[in-house]
Structure formats: structure tokens, C-alpha cells
Amino acid sequence: MSYLFFLIGFVITPAVIMAACLHRAAGRHPHPGCPLRRHWLGTGILALIALLWTTPWDNLIIAKGVWSYGSDRVLGTIGLVPIEEYGFMVLMPFFNAAILGFLLRRGTIIGSSWRQAQMPGRRRTALIYGFLWLVGLACLPFESMFYLSAILIWFVPPLALQALFDPAALRHHWRLVALGTLLPTFYFCLVDALAIHSGIWILHTATRTGIEFGNLPLEEALFFFTTSLLLSQGLVLWHTLFQPTKA
Numbered sequence: 001m002s003y004l005f006f007l008i009g010f011v012i013t014p015a016v017i018m019a020a021c022l023h024r025a026a027g028r029h030p031h032p033g034c035p036l037r038r039h040w041l042g043t044g045i046l047a048l049i050a051l052l053w054t055t056p057w058d059n060l061i062i063a064k065g066v067w068s069y070g071s072d073r074v075l076g077t078i079g080l081v082p083i084e085e086y087g088f089m090v091l092m093p094f095f096n097a098a099i100l101g102f103l104l105r106r107g108t109i110i111g112s113s114w115r116q117a118q119m120p121g122r123r124r125t126a127l128i129y130g131f132l133w134l135v136g137l138a139c140l141p142f143e144s145m146f147y148l149s150a151i152l153i154w155f156v157p158p159l160a161l162q163a164l165f166d167p168a169a170l171r172h173h174w175r176l177v178a179l180g181t182l183l184p185t186f187y188f189c190l191v192d193a194l195a196i197h198s199g200i201w202i203l204h205t206a207t208r209t210g211i212e213f214g215n216l217p218l219e220e221a222l223f224f225f226t227t228s229l230l231l232s233q234g235l236v237l238w239h240t241l242f243q244p245t246k247a
Helices: 003-028 036-063 083-104 118-140 143-167 166-170 174-198 218-240
Strands: 067-070 201-203
Touching: 003 036, 003 083, 003 174, 036 067, 036 083, 036 143, 036 218, 083 174, 083 218, 118 143, 118 166, 118 201, 143 166, 143 218, 166 174, 166 218, 174 201
Parallel strands: none
Antiparallel strands: 067 201
16 A cells, blocks of 8 residues: 555545535534634644644654655655655644534634633643653653654644643633544544554654554554644634634
């Protein structure tokens, strides 16, 4: 199986089907608090950010020997990264957004409270994410923890920025954020395990802890959880900006 086939079969096709079903449902029963045009605009912004933020990281971890790919499985590369990987960076946000779109229709989004002081919440957020970032930094000297460290060091800061922006809104919508994170995480863990089994890409043992779920490395599960959380939080915060602010 090639990377392009994987992308079409497991990312593009289900994303298009879910988006079509979402638009059909919205046509029958519009949700005033979550118009799809706004939803996809926010998704597009997040997809661009994901591409810009993840590209240097992906080049780095390939250069460090974290993962590799069969030359016969990809169309080509830009830098060290397969062309299809750039497609995945852009398409994953739309896949996740389609899932979140259905979840948003089941609830009510409250207005943003980012202008409020929220000092206790922001202080707790800073402490939690600061601790996670330091854990990543502490793991960096150990080769077997390089992949884990790279994820924490690179992706914890944007997670912290989102959470610091409006911790009250994220706390209020925690069920929505949790489902919008865990559902795509579970899906991508399954299809990633299939891709590894098929030999589309290889995760090398020297730079990872060796903890696995079947043939899925712990670090891969953490990557999909972290990126899905970024997308879920980002879209929820985006929608709160357009709702009436709570008194």
C-alpha cells in the first residue's frame, strides 16, 4: 500500500463522506450557533497553522532518524518530508473538524470569556503545561526518549497558548473538547497501526521508548492525541468568539 492510497482511503474519503453528511444535516436543521461556513473557515485557518508549525518538526525528526519511509511508497519529497505527509498535515484538520461539526450540533456554545482575568485558571494552566514542557526537556538527552521529547517540546507550547487564552471556555466545553479529541485519536491510532504494518513508514526503535499498543508506538498515540487536542480546542475557541459574551 502506498502513502497516497492510504491518504485517499483513510483520510480523504471518510472526511468527504462526513462533511457531506454534515452539510446534509445542516441543510435540514441549521444550527444558528455553528454555521458551517464559519466552521470550515476556522478549520482552514487551523490547517494552515498546522502545516506551518509541523513542517520544520517533521523534517527534524526524519533527520534524527525517528521515522523513515519506503521510496517506492511515496510520490517524492519536499525537503526530507514526503509530499503526502504535507497533504496529511492539511487534511487531518478537516477530518477532525467534520467529527467536531457533528458534536457541535448537539450542544450550545457559550461566548468567549478571554477578556476576563481568570487568574487562577491561567495560573494552573501555566503550571501544568510548564511542567509537561520541562518533562520533554528532561527527556531530550536520552536517545530512547527523543521522539517523546520532540512531541512535548514542540506541541506543548501551542497547547498552552490555547488554554491560557480562555481556560474558562475550555473548562465549560470539556466534554466537547474531550470527544473531539479522543474520537479522531482512536481512529488515527488504528489506521496508523495499519500503515506501520503495511510498511508505508517505519518507526525506528533507537529513538523511542519501546512501549507499544500492539504494533503502535506510544509516541504515535501521543502525537495523534496532542494534535487532535490542538484542533479540538482551537475550533471550540474559534466558535466561542462569535457567541454573545456571558455577563
